[in-house]
Amino acid sequence: xxxxxxxxxxxxxxxxxxxxxxxxxxxxxxxxxxxxxxxxxxxxxxxxxxxxxxxxxxxxxxxxxxxxxxxxxxxxxxxxxxxxxxxxxxxxxxxxxxxxxxxxxxxxxx
Amino acid sequence: xxxxxxxxxxxxxxxxxxxxxxxxxxxxxxxxxxxxxxxxxxxxxxxxxxxxxxxxxxxxxxxxxxxxxxxxxxxxxxxxxxxxxxxxxxxxxxxxxxxxxxxxxxxxxxxxxxx
Numbered sequence: 001x002x003x004x005x006x007x008x009x010x011x012x013x014x015x016x017x018x019x020x021x022x023x024x025x026x027x028x029x030x031x032x033x034x035x036x037x038x039x040x041x042x043x044x045x046x047x048x049x050x051x052x053x054x055x056x057x058x059x060x061x062x063x064x065x066x067x068x069x070x071x072x073x074x075x076x077x078x079x080x081x082x083x084x085x086x087x088x089x090x091x092x093x094x095x096x097x098x099x100x101x102x103x104x105x106x107x108x109x110x
Numbered sequence: 111x112x113x114x115x116x117x118x119x120x121x122x123x124x125x126x127x128x129x130x131x132x133x134x135x136x137x138x139x140x141x142x143x144x145x146x147x148x149x150x151x152x153x154x155x156x157x158x159x160x161x162x163x164x165x166x167x168x169x170x171x172x173x174x175x176x177x178x179x180x181x182x183x184x185x186x187x188x189x190x191x192x193x194x195x196x197x198x199x200x201x202x203x204x205x206x207x208x209x210x211x212x213x214x215x216x217x218x219x220x221x222x223x224x225x
Binding site (some may be wrong): 036091 | 150169206215
């Protein structure tokens with residue numbers, strides 16, 4: 001069966017350090033992968049998209065890698081700040097729909 | 111900025127009631143989606159629509175129906191609400207970009223409690 005796996009345990013990280021989140025998937029061949037941020041009680045907000053033929057994408061302090069051989073994406077927040085505390089969801093795209101992982105919470109400690 | 115507006119932030123309904131959740135987007139997006147989000151289960155796709163009067167089942171359509179009479183509006187209908195439909199419901203819209211990718215803009219969500 002198709003699975004998208006993100007770590008269910010919250011990542012607690014000191015301010016200024018790099019937070020790294022993992023998204024693993026099985027039985028998917030996504031055309032692209034996206035990352036979203038979700039704050040409590042609100043809808044997810046799009047952050048980054050990376051396509052199957054791309055290895056890495058950056059946007060400000062965010063970096064995403066995509067390894068279709070390992071079936072894995074890594075999401076990095078460099079120089080993390082308390083305002084980065086949120087839940088981050090990965091989503092796999094294809095066939096006009098997106099399938100989401102369950103999300104991974106990040107807590108940045110001042 | 112694209113706005114996706116969900117008509118109700120909080121609803122409380124009784125078992126067996128018919129429930130309408132309304133969603134409106136203001137940027138002429140072709141695609142619209144309904145997801146539900148539950149702790150430990152994440153976001154699950156209920157239905158989506160890629161054009162007016164068109165609809166496609168998602169992963170968990172049972173117990174739900176949808177209506178898209180106008181491009182900007184996508185309604186989720188619970189014909190007879192049950193307690194296991196207590197959840198956060200999220201509407202989203204998207205425009206397929208030149209990259210061919212679906213980037214979703216979500217509404218703030220509607221938290222439905224069925225008693």
